[in-house]
Ligand SMILES: [Fe+2]
C-alpha cells in the first residue's frame with residue numbers, strides 16, 4: 582500500500598527548498614491530470630513526490646551508484662549524468678523503501694528522458710515534471726492545455742518541446758528520447 586505521507590516526508594528531507602517546491606508543483610498537477618484521465622491519483626501523487634529524490638546527490642556519487650547498481654545502459658548516460666537521477670531514485674525506492682509497483686517505479690525512472698511504450702503514468706509524470714505550475718517558459722500554457730485535452734497528444738507536444746530546446750541550446754539528444762518520440766508519433770498515427 583502506497584503511503585503518500587512517506588513520499589512527502591522523503592521529499593521534504595531529501596530536497597532543497599526550491600526543488601521541494603518544484604516537487605509539490607509536479608504532485609499537484611499530476612494528481613489533477615490523473616483524476617481527469619482516469620489514472621489512480623494517489624499513485625500519481627506518490628510518483629511525483631519521489632521523482633527527483635536522487636537529483637541532489639553529487640554527480641560523481643550518482644555515477645558511482647549507477648555503476649554499482651548496473652544502471653548505466655547507454656554511453657550517453659555517463660557522458661551526461663544529469664539523466665541518471667530517475668533510474669537511481671527508482672532503484673533506491675525498490676530496494677530500500679520497498680516500493681513494489683513496477684509502473685510507479687518506471688514512471689520515476691523514465692521521467693527525464695521518456696521511453697518507448699510509455700504507460701499512462703509514465704506520460705503523466707514526464708509531462709507534469711515539464712509543465713508544473715512553477716514552470717514559466719513561452720507557450721507552457723499550450724502544453725498544459727494539450728495535456729488536459731489528451732495525455733498522449735500532450736506528452737508528444739512535451740517531448741517535441743524538449744527536442745526543440747535541446748536543438749536550440751546545441752545539446753545532444755539521448756537515444757531514449759528519440760525512441761520515445763518516434764513511438765509517440767507512431768501511436769498517434
Ligand atoms: Fe528530474
Ligand SMILES: [Fe+2]
Nearest residue numbers: 603632633710
Ligand atoms: Fe523534476
